Amino acid sequence: MSRAPAIPRSKTDDYTSDQARERREFLRVQTGAELSSAGSFSVDPQQLRGNIENFIGTLQMPLGVAGPLKINGEAAQGDFYLPLATTEGTLVASYSRGMRVISESGGCTTAVARHAMQRAPVFMLDSVLTAKRFGQWLEQNMTSIKAAAEATTRSGQLIDVEQYLVANMVYTRFNYTTGDAAGQNMTGKATFAACEWIKANCPFAPNYILSGGIDTDKKHSAMNMIRTRGKRVIAEVTIKNEVAKRLLGVDTQTLFRARQIANAGSIQAGSAYNGPHSANGIAALFIATGQDEANVAESHAGIAYTQLLDNGDYYWSVTLPAVICGTFGGGTGLPGQRQSLEMLGCYGAGKSDKFAEIVAAVVLAGDISLGSAVLAGDWVSSHEQYGRNR
Structure with a gap:
């Protein structure tokens, strides 16, 4: 049986415009697809090492751009214009409306409450008693384990190691801070070094698998909702009743009643997020700024919480316990993505908390706009106006 031809690759330098052109021609012959649009790009292929393989072009x-959005955060402060990459009509307009509501209410307050990026190895022992003693040995040797892990990285620091015993196995979560990088690769390398040190020095001779599954990398989990993965971020705003009626077309009492109903529906559905739609804004902002878009799977989970205040104003907050983002490394250094981060003042060292606070503020703006549009009857009509290709 004949095999399909292999994709062309260069052993000397695979990141050139000529190599990309050769692969596009190969695909034209093999599939009949013309890839002329993908072949029109401004990025230097040499800049893409570490970002992609078998490069053929760009989409x-x-x-x-949405905004301005006024943020009064610990790290993010000022009026921001938000780059949002999307093919969904009405999204930018809707988020802009929510941002106007926030800004006319004096801005939103934001904070990063906790940092924790994990790798979660599982250690296999010969019995439950040995597994329990192994757990005690881990606690007694944390100083050496921490040193072995941190020797592999300049910015990562091992905070602690959680333990969960199942049968004769010890499931662990190595929790790190990772500076301005998202940190999945960093923590993987550091934890591998720590596990090798453990295997070489532990008297109980454990075998291990580098990931036992409870880090739930790029998957939503209840554990990350409680324990945090990446950054736990909160954004809050108090909306005046007058602003809600004027800009959203609904009063705050109606908003609060609808939130109670939506909460009951979210519980019934088992939703990862009980607000209107966190993933839309996160995905659009992540794509624009060179984040790993698969991290939306974890980052979108969260809790929307509201209060109808005695004076008729409306407290609205979002808590996102697993925002995974970075302002250094990965795709953040590519020219267009870097420029989007620079628009936010978020490129480079010391900016990841600022960016995470902006993410939460964007989610809050989207929730305010969509949640109100459904009540005011604007949801369908807005999509009819902005969201259809005629």
């Missing part, structure tokens, strides 16, 4: 993604 142009529509990039819009």
Whole structure:
């Protein structure tokens, strides 16, 4: 049986425009698809090492701007214009409306409450008693384990190691701070070094698998909702009743009643997020700024919480316990993505908390706009106006 031909690759330098052109021609012959649009790009292929393999070109993604959004955060402070990459009509307009409501209410307050990026190895022992003693040995040797892990990284620090015993196995979560990088690769390398040290020095001779599954990398989990993965971020705003009626077309009492109903529906459905739609804004902002888009799977989970205040104003908050983002490394250094981060003042060292606070503020703005549009009857009509290609 004949095999399909292999994709062309260069052993000397695979990141050139000529190599990309050769692969596009190969695909034209094999599939009949013309890839002329993908072949029109401004990025230097040499910049893509570590970002992609078998490079053939780029896809142009529509990039819009929303805002201004006033944020009074610990790290993010000022009026921001948000780059949002999307193909969904009405998204940018809707988020802009929510941002106006926040800004006219004096801005939102934001804070990063906790940092924790994990790798979660599982250690296999010969019995439950040995597994329990192994757990005690881990606690007694944390100083050496921490040193072995941190020797592999300049910015990562091992905070602690959680333990969960199941049968004759010890499931662990190595929790790190990772500076301005998202940190999945960093923590993987550091934890591998720590596990090798453990295997070489522990008298109980444990075998291990580097990931036992409870880090739930790029998957939502209840554990990450409680324990935090990446950054636990909160954004809050108090909306005046007058602002809600004028800009959203609904009063705060109606908003609060609808939130109670939506909460009951979210519980019934087992939703990862009980607000209107966190993933939309996170995905659009992540794509625009060079984040790993698969991290939306974890980052979108969270808790929307509201209060109808005695004076008729409306407290609205979002808590996102697993925002995974970075302002250094990965795709953040690519030219267009870097420029989007620079628009936010978020490129480079010391900026990841600022960016995470902006993410939470964007989610809050989207929730305010969509949640109100459903009540005011604007949801369908807005999509009819902005969201259809005629």
